[in-house]
Amino acid sequence: MNFDARKYVIITFVVLVGLIYAMRIFYMQVMDDTWTLRAQEIAEKRKEITPPRGVLFDRNGKKIVSNRTYYNLMMVEADIKNLDTVAFAKLIGWTREEVRQRFIDIREGEGVYRNKHTGKTTPNYQKIRAYPFLKELTLDEIANIAPHLEDFPGFYEEVTSMRSYPFANGANIVGYLSEVNAEEVDADHFYKPGNNIGRAGLERYYEKELRGRKGIRYIVTSAMNNAIEPYADGKYDTTALQGPALKLGVDILLQAYGEKLLQNKRGCIVAIEPSTGEILALVSAPSYDPNLLIGKRNISTNYPKLLKDPNMPLLPRPLSSEYPPGSTFKLLNSLIGLQEGVITPESGFPCNKSVVGCHNHASAGNLADAIKHSCNPYYYAVTRRIIQQGKKRSNFEDAEIGLNLWAKYMHSFGLGQKLETDITGLRAGTIPDAAYYDKWYGHHRWAFSTIRSISIGQGEVMLTPLHMANIAAIIANRGWYITPHFVKSIGKNGPLPEFRKKHYAMVESRHYATIVEGMRRVVHEPGGTGKRAQLKDIIVCGKTGTVQNPHGDDHSVFVAFAPMYKPKIAIAVFIENAKGGGGFWAAPTAGLMIEKYLTRKITEKEREKIILEANFVYK
Ligand SMILES: [Zn+2]
Structure with a gap:
């Protein structure tokens, strides 16, 4: 190959590479939405940690509202692989039919979203979201289940807490909590299905204080969707913070x-x-x-x-x-x-x-x-x-x-x-x-x-x-x-x-x-x-x-x-x-x-x- 021919090849090569590069950038910016999907995937792999609510004391320092730890068995449908329904039902002490029905109830319980303009309805339920499959389990109950969960990808245990009232008094003052509904989840991004919210009394009035700050852990999953590691070494993670204690004037x-x-x-x-x-x-x-x-x-x-x-x-x-x-x-x-x-x-x-x-x-x-x-x-x-x-x-x-x-x-x-x-x-x-x-x-x-x-x-x-x-x-x-x-x-x-x-x-x-x-x-x-x-x-x-x-x-x-x-x-x-x-x-x-x-x-x-x-x- 003479010098001119070689020069020609090199120029062609450079131009081609440049062209491919430009096309790739164009593709990334305009055509390829896997990048956004990837970002979404990471976002959906946020694992939230709900802190226990703030506690309440009376004017003399007596604790009148405290917390007790419970566990939820959570489920993400997209992560479930070849569920052995018989084995899973046995693990949680249910029948196969009850397990099947529970999946249906969770899906239907979320309701549907109706677009006002098109009249089209879409279910609120999302396969990539976490939903509580079993709620309010005691330590004894979860202790029998948790060690076997690695056989059932898509299920994991979550620590939660519920109120406890050392005095059987003042019910109309403190109020009570109950689970958020779909509208409340939509209205405030703090809440996820299964979370609790103050329904009456001080629990309701001081909801924003008592609920505290959720902790967030970002997790990266492999292409197989099962290897888990902290995202960016946990640089963006935040720790859960319990709501401040309220001291009441009540005796x-x-x-x-x-x-x-x-x-x-x-x-x-x-x-x-x-x-x-x-x-x-x-x-x-x-x-x-x-x-x-x-x-x-x-x-x-x-x-x-x-x-x-x-x-x-x-x-x-x-x-x-x-x-x-x-x-x-x-x-x-x-x-x-x-x-x-x-x-x-x-x-x-x-x-x-x-x-x-x-x-x-x-x-x-x-x-x-x-x-x-x-x-x-x-x-x-x-x-x-x-x-x-x-x-x-x-x-x-x-x-x-x-x-x-x-x-x-x-x-x-x-x-x-x-x-x-x-x-x-x-x-x-x-x-x-x-x-x-x-x-x-x-x-x-x-x-x-x-x-x-x-x-x-x-x-x-x-x-x-x-x-x-x-x-x-x-x-x-x-x-x-x-x-x-x-x-x-x-x-x-x-x-x-x-x-x-x-x-x-x-x-x-x-x-x-x-x-x-x-x-x-x-x-x-x-x-x-x-x-x-x-x-x-x-x-x-x-x-x-x-x-x-x-x-x-x-x-x-x-x-x-x-x-x-x-x-x-x-x-x-x-x-x-x-x-x-x-x-x-x-x-x-x-x-x-x-x-x-x-x-x-x-x-x-x-x-x-x-x-x-x-x-x-x-x-
Ligand atoms: Zn008189």
Whole structure:
């Protein structure tokens, strides 16, 4: 070969190589999608490690929600090779038919995705995804299975954890977990089929904190799809991080005691630390043992039963039951009357029973005595002065202005709106204003005489027991509140900023002394309606209420705080269908709760026995 010929060959070779190279690049970028498939394959080989959820402690460091380790037997259909169904069924103790059916159930359980534009449906189930084949196995159960899994490629064990509740109390506070549905998996990439999510209570409100951070391990598989090695030496792996611990303001022993007092009753107890707004106890009766709703096996048998129970144990009554506040509402009408200057602490009104019924007592010559006797005619007179201040010549226009002002005051006490606490299921209650009555009676067609039952907390006014306890906290603080809440700290961080803010009611603090003195007389003076809340060494300030119930026996209500100075606890007790009124049942229950919290012991054993034995649940 001469030089020219050789040169020609070399040039041809270079050009050809260049051409092939260019084509290869073009092919890689445009034609060949195995590269993207390869990337996807690696992504699908992410192995997720779900950490145990954050645990919950009560205010004294008692663990009230913890975790127990369980195992899931996971399955990836794409990795299954020549499954020996007989051997596999034998390993897990099932029949062949049950194994086959389980595959079908997993596939169908995922449902289908329907494209809105084309109308085409595609199954959500994907062969390359991991699904739990068996769930919630104990260590003993998985120990029999795991050593043999190498004979069954496509199956592997996964450590998981489930909740455990050392105390059988506070179910309506902590809530429960259950498995995510297909929509939740789509909406939040954190979740994979088989994961749990908070369904109610604090588990739901603090889901994002409690669930922690998942760990991810990237795994490279060979062409045969079975040799496994960490991808890039684990450089991109992240470790699982348990959610932070939540410390609650709840005193679990007080909570347990409250639940015991309300056994065989329907009702609520809400106790709050006035200075911080921390909820000390939130009793909803009847309740249930939170351990009944741990895991799929338990939930499927127990949840339907709880749901069907006519006494509604799943209902968080203190947050979502609305009741008329009854005479406890007189405390607020007193405060508004003082602030508006339409009464003074020395104002007296006759107990005129021709206006509205009352019990037998001497007419109240001052405000504190009116509270002590809970005099109905007195409060008609006070509230009339608030609503009809004579600002307009027309009685109707005057009432419109007066009622809207009154409603504004009530809103400043957190009423007629949801108290934005850290739990779901809250109701707003009702504080009627002019627009509300216009709908009922027509514009300028009503005046105080039409709506006067609001004077004594009946009629259209509705509050939740949480609202009522918060009223006690506001009076204990002489004029302000911090939104009642459960969580004191999340890990090392203090309460959320919204739970540090003081909200001031529209009544100045100087007006509270008379009301507090009236509440002291209710409990500690002869003729007071709440004497059964009395304690020997602690001054309890309280107010009784009896709520008329068109469906049966009256409800018994009591709000209180103690001690009188530097109060440590504010409380509302609401007992449904308790014959005998607020003084008879709710007051002693509140007294026992206060003593338990402040002294850790009970001296009034006889009183305790009567409450424990009372049964107001109709069977
Ligand atoms: Zn009276």
